[in-house]
Amino acid sequence: MQNPRLASRYAKSLVDLASEKGQLEAVRADMLVLQQIIRGSRDVANLLKSPIIKPDKKQKILSAILEGKVSDLTSAFIRLLVAKNRESSLAEITTEFARQYNQLKNISKVKITTAIPLDNAILGAIKQKVEAGTDKTIEMETVVEPDLIGGFVLETEDRLYDASVLRDLKDIKKQFTQNIYTPNIK
Template sequence: MQNPRLASRYAKSLVDLSSEKGQLEAVQADMQFLQQLAKTNPDVVALLKSPIVKPDKKQQILAAIFEGKLNTISAAFIRLLVAKGREGNLPEIAQEFGKQYDILKNISKVKITTAVPVDAAVLDMIKAKVQAGTDKKVSLEASVNPDLIGGFVLESNNNLYDSSVLRDLNDIKKQFAENIYVHNIR
């Protein structure tokens, strides 16, 4: 993150304004859209960060990209960022907005990574188990990483529970590398 304080301040202002106007959910959807766009389209991020492209040209390009896709508050916010020369921080502001939204709505993000895709019923069961241990609503994000071989990795509130075969194999490899058993024989 380039400037977390700046992202936090702009995100807080946007949360406050959208809450005041009763548009918090719509702006949250827009910020998720912007985060996804930043992840999947490096050209848009390059445009936002480019010092060569003039602000008025950026305004035109962004207006064409987001035409009819964003709430009026979100569109006005992006215009403000471009006018202030802060458009390069838009992806991190959108991410920070999501964090502040989750805090405001008492939502806990949980990410589960498995070696193979898991069906929705199993994901619902995992979500129920995780939610049983907390008073927060749980938002479950699932991803697949075949390198895990088997098992799963669960991330929640800066905690990591790694129950993967890859982790077990790495632990065994480390034990053999340390070779603690040879020392105990002598």
């Protein structure tokens, strides 16, 4: 069950506590590890959501999985979630933590989708262009989608630039199906 308000509050508490203790970067790394573990293992995701498994058993399993991979602060946070029966929201909390961290550090995520992989020189040029239009630091994510045929799709937090050949072909198809210059013959 998704609960964005709960995830936001727990993530904010963790961001504040980590900042106060000077461990924000370590906790961020821990949240990335947790995201990878939860997304990479269906068993872990099911464990977190299972109402059948007792909290003490969940805590033992999570401790065994995360031993040596996360900091003490993150371990204590996970123990708190399990004690409060909120472990099912851990995936949401990690995502929200990343969003709040990016907002705190003035980082903007940009996703670029292309038909073929881009080399680092082109990615660097694109990153410079995007950074020039904003005062934020840019984190680039690249995706290869052969269906685009050519061009690119650039997604920022609040904008989408679709300069792909696929979109152009769809626009042309739409123009042909809705040709306003020929009368409807019945």
